[in-house]
Amino acid sequence: MNKALRRFAAILAVVACSSTGALADEAARFADTSRIVSIGGALTEIVYALGEEKHLVARDSTSLYPAEAQKLPDAGYMRALSPEGVLSVNPTGILMIEGSGPREALDVLKKASVPLVTVPDRYTRQGVVEKIHAVGKALGVEDKADKLAASVDGELAAAEKNASAIKERKRVLFILSMQGDRILAAGRNTAADGIITLAGGVNAIDGYDGYKQLNDEAVGKAAPDVILMMDRTGNHAASDEQVFASPAFAGTPAAANRKLIRMEALYLLGFGPRTAKAAHDLSVALYGDAAQH
Incomplete structure (x- = not known):
């Protein structure tokens, strides 16, 4: 797969990189939410859905929704992050989807002592709900996250019910x-x-x-x-x-x-x-x- 395709495949988050696992438990909640960099389109979308976009100072190149997010500085492609690009906005925390990298960039970010929360990426109803709770906890807005998660969970449950009713599947x-x-x-x-x-x-x-x-x-x-x-x-x-x-x-x-x-x-x-x-x-x-x- 060539470079251009790898860049586009970022939106898919097709394979979670094991290198993020060591960072996943470093922080569950940011002590200072004033300057957050969001790495991962779904995470950025959740931040906006929670009404907490005021905390964001940069986003990655997969964060294309909502349109307002594109006005933020672009910190780079989630699977080919440049530590310089992420750190250039002087973040107080980095919110990152599982599978981001490469390992070398994550090592540099770790040494920079910027709090990092890595959110698991699962392609299921429960996975979406877990993302919302993780983002809410990281930003200290669990009550908002509970409400959003309940709403989204209900919508996804209805989708699953509809899918189960289809007899002849394509x-x-x-x-x-x-x-x-x-x-x-x-x-x-x-x-x-x-x-x-x-x-x-x-x-x-x-x-x-x-x-x-x-x-x-x-x-x-x-x-x-x-x-x-x-x-x-x-x-x-x-x-x-x-x-x-x-x-x-x-x-x-x-x-x-x-x-x-x-x-x-x-x-x-x-x-x-x-x-x-x-x-x-x-x-x-x-x-x-x-x-x-």
């Missing part, structure tokens, strides 16, 4: 990148796998964890009913025509019905406060009126 193939005939697709234990399940679909790829390239045979065997992709531009963008022209999809139900869904990356895969709505939108795109319970 097989969904999530494509992260497609250059030529090189198809990079999501397996188990990914944000894509989590949102597909929450929307009532079945991940067409269940033979591996994470993201891997598929050959034509593997795509044919997966037999997707639907292809799911992110809205994107640049070198890794692919039009519907390019996707369906690939020999890999010949004979698949998705190609026969020209069924391809595109959604905004952070909304689809962030696993934050908007995840229930994203799951609903994906379910409607998959099943139409049948998803409107």
Whole structure:
């Protein structure tokens, strides 16, 4: 996977880096919340949802929602952090999603003695609720977090109920990148796998964890009913025509019905406060009126 793709994959948080584990328990609550750097789009979104954005002095490049967050200084890409970029805003604390790095950058930040709270990233209903509680605790606003978590948990429970009511589930193939005939697709234990399940679909790829390239045979065997992709531009963008022209999809139900869904990356895969709505939108795109319970 080249550098540009690694940068875009930050929004997905596909694999948690073990290097953050040593830092996860260093602090659960910031003593001084006056100048916080938020690393991770879902965490930044939670801070805003809690109404605590006044504490933020910088955010990472995956923090694109809400739009006001983009006015904050950009501290860099979450998986290729520069300690200088993070420390340049003189933070009193760093709120970081699990999987951020690299290890060398985290070591420098640790030596800088800036309190760091690492929040676990899980692609489930409970994972979202845990994120909200962790952010609320870090900022000292547990009461606000309890209310937000309860609301989001209820929305996600409803999404799970709707998903369980779907009888004939569609097989969904999530494509992260497609250059030529090189198809990079999501397996188990990914944000894509989590949102597909929450929307009532079945991940067409269940033979591996994470993201891997598929050959034509593997795509044919997966037999997707639907292809799911992110809205994107640049070198890794692919039009519907390019996707369906690939020999890999010949004979698949998705190609026969020209069924391809595109959604905004952070909304689809962030696993934050908007995840229930994203799951609903994906379910409607998959099943139409049948998803409107």
